[in-house]
Amino acid sequence: MADSTDDTVRVWLVERTYSDDEQNIVILVYATPDGERYLRKERALTSFGDHRDTTAGIDADPRNLGETDEKREQYAAEAKRMAAKHDPDDLI
Template sequence: MTDDRDGVRVWLVERTYSDDEQNLIILVYATLDGTRYYRKERALTSATDERPTTAAVTVEPTNLGSVDDPALRTQYATEASRMADEHDPDDDV
């Protein structure tokens, strides 16, 4: 986990489409240890809407939630570590 004055680096661990609303993509990023997460919602405005999703983002610590479920924490840690091993933070994924 990178935690400094510029924020905390979190890695993409989950990408889902909302069942409740059309054209809403939910991106979940997590710290390497899986203990904290950042959720980002993105509305697609058209079929040609192309906005890159990066392997990692840096966010303010106050924007992070806590992962309390041990199984989910392990899942997020595994996926965040895999992303960090396979991608640079600015890679489009």
């Protein structure tokens, strides 16, 4: 797979949402360019001034990736768009 090493896989930001049932939780979903695997990260925002950078792409441990089902095509399209438009370290 392109943009990966033996230990990591490059995944791209495909979704950012706020949790409906928990306050101050941001859910970030990163996916592989083929949309078949994804990584979900949750961030708790501790205050209004809490600012943490979100990058277009990250390198993830393949053991932490789940398999995508019904969102595979959506994740693939968005991951490819992000990879074409941004460098991994670009702030989103």
